[in-house]
Amino acid sequence: MNSPVLENLANLSLEESLRFLAENFEEKIVFSTSFGIEDQVISHAIFSQKIKNIEVFTLDTGRLFPETYAVWDKTLLQYGGKIKCYYPNADAIENFVNENGINPFYTSVALRKECCSIRKVVPLQKGLQGAKVWITGLRAEQSDNRNSLEMLQWDEQQQLFKYNPLLHWTTEDVMDYLKKNAVPYNTLHDQGFISIGCAPCTRAIKAGENFRAGRWWWEDNSKKECGLHK
Template sequence: MIEELKSSLKEKSFEEGLRFVANQYPGKVVFSSAFGQEDQAIAHAIFKNDIDVKVFTLDTGRLFKETYELIDQTRSRYKKPISVYYPNTANVEQLVTEKGMHSFYNSVASRKECCFVRKVEPLKRALEGASVWITGLRSGQSVNREEFEQVEWDEQNKVIKYNPILDWTYDQLLDYLKENNVPYNKLHDQGFISIGCAPCTRAITAGEDSRAGRWWWETSQKECGLHQLKTA
């Protein structure tokens, strides 16, 4: 199944690939957007071409004001629905009551616990019933993601993961956004390349990895648990 899909997508363009996958799994393809530059490029292709893909986002409750503004701007631009999934209220209440508002600064384990409550668990609900999960991952985002494949099986969520722009360079991405006048988060103009929750994201400096601004106080793999890393 995976190999057949890889082979079929090999000679297709970015937008052709999205449509092909949607046609192969009608009503069963979803796209998760965090409203970063990569995600906005994919959302543009889906919405502009009326491709049958459900677009959703995870609202952790700790996003930047600029991110919320971009969600509304994107809805207004394309006149298309965007589903929003929130963390389980009881789980957030328990986490904050027991460990405080900023427990994620205490350790990598505590940070991952927060990410699980606010992102991983809602993602599982968002993926229910889906056969294919489209993401905006690029191999150039970090060393962690260099080994990801364009099409792969996500064992954690029991779904095919399709990373259509995995091989794009950052310059290719910027060119696509500019050529198509795609709305983007204004924080990108202030050095924020990878944008997550407000308390966990800072701008990066010249020469830093694009994800260096995520959980900057850690020397971890800079992942939240949504995307499983390859293991030797």
């Protein structure tokens, strides 16, 4: 992808940039959603414009909140689009639980990362297979690790371009967009849940806490990534 394309993306609105990618990039483009507020913004921009050649997919870890499944269902009903789902390998889950128990991630970072790998990282590889552009809902203000991201950058590990169209959006920008466009969103966000993942590993945050404080709250802040985004 050459520099004129990069410059064009930087100067376009969210909707325009997604259309531009879909119309000008001939190889496979995917968008991964976990149904958080950022991902709902991007889903709306894709589905409301009926962009067919951006494949939307999600990862069902088997430990999601009921509210997450609810917003997944509402999104399908409202837009009529398709969201492909990838699941963890059943044998790998059985072996992990039988050997370590149902919630072993509370006992060590290593076991938590192993659980994330089985339930999310490995299924992600299936979702990204053959893709050359991966659209995400990452924002710079979400964590210190994401401040150094660029809107469009080469992901050496995945061997594709990662496009982060909401990188410089604020939480207020995101919520304003959802309200303006009547986009369904996870009701847990109204209860203090900011970053929502698996139910056993997510809690609401307290006033003044970091954006990611509710994820794996029993761990040191420096370790709070699951391996999906390096």
